[in-house]
């Protein structure tokens with residue numbers, strides 16, 4: 001890998017992480033290894049661990065090195081954020097184990113635990129993780145894992161990761177770092193055991209790829225995650241890995257621009273009559289607010305596209321209750337129907353504010 005000086009800053013590491021010039025031709029950006037298999041010199045004799053591309057692929061390995069470097073752990077990449085979540089949960093938990101979920105979280109995470117993993121003997125409780133006493137009270141002897149999402153999707157609550165770690169007992173602390181990214185928050189440095197990303201969002205950053213990653217501190221857990229990755233086979237293709245890796249190289253710049261726009265948009269919304277409960281965690285592009293005409297507003301913007309997902313350079317708007325969070329309806333994690341969630345892109349802040357002003361009719 002490009003040798004960086006000791007103590008190189010995050011921006012420098014983001015640009016160079018995981019990149020080795022191609023040994024064959026010296027291309028600064030290594031090629032996309034679009035292959036399913038590798039020629040062997042003799043039966044069972046192959047280069048490093050490259051025997052079959054479900055097990056390993058150099059383009060994926062480069063992305064895994066990069067993400068491991070930026071989060072400070074050992075990374076494995078997956079076909080989606082949900083595949084990464086599934087791998088981590090199944091690598092660590094067994095039938096009879098109990099997990100603690102946050103009371104507001106991405107609906108798909110809840111659905112995976114509630115509708116799939118409970119069939120295999122996992123039980124769970126949901127707890128407001130901003131209340132650390134409540135979290136501690138919810139721990140049971142069989143609690144194997146605490147799932148943290150911070151900021152939460154879609155209510156943008158911020159959880160004290162160090163505080164959760166201090167109260168976690170024997171349970172593994174896993175943080176979904178999709179909204180903050182390692183630019184803002186590196187959970188492993190705060191004592192968490194593992195990090196999960198929907199790389200579909202800020203890491204990829206251009207709304208052109210679905211992917212995920214699990215980054216862990218412990219070598220033995222990493223091996224178990226890798227085992228699930230190979231056994232289940234929910235791996236990302238080489239082109240997807242290339243695109244996410246390319247996204248990483250501008251992550252710090254994009255996060256700064258998203259933050260500028262998130263701040264400007266939330267400041268504007270706080271002054272609009274009829275808009276309530278404006279939330280912005282102080283970084284990034286995610287903003288939420290409540291308005292009795294949530295659906296009309298979300299359908300009335302021009303620059304903000306009405307669509308699920310987030311974290312791309314283009315701005316998106318959605319109504320979580322009707323779109324991304326239907327799977328939590330009727331549960332403790334249900335979201336209010338008048339909530340609007342914005343993913344502020346990197347367009348000019350003035351244009352985003354004007355777009356919202358028109359849609360709100362203010």
Ligand SMILES: Cc1ncc(COP(=O)(O)O)c(C=O)c1O
Nearest residue numbers: 080081082106153178198200211
């Ligand atoms: C916080 C969070 N975690 C995980 C996921 C799941 O990621 P993916 O859609 O890449 O499977 C999402 C998707 O929206 C998310 O917002």
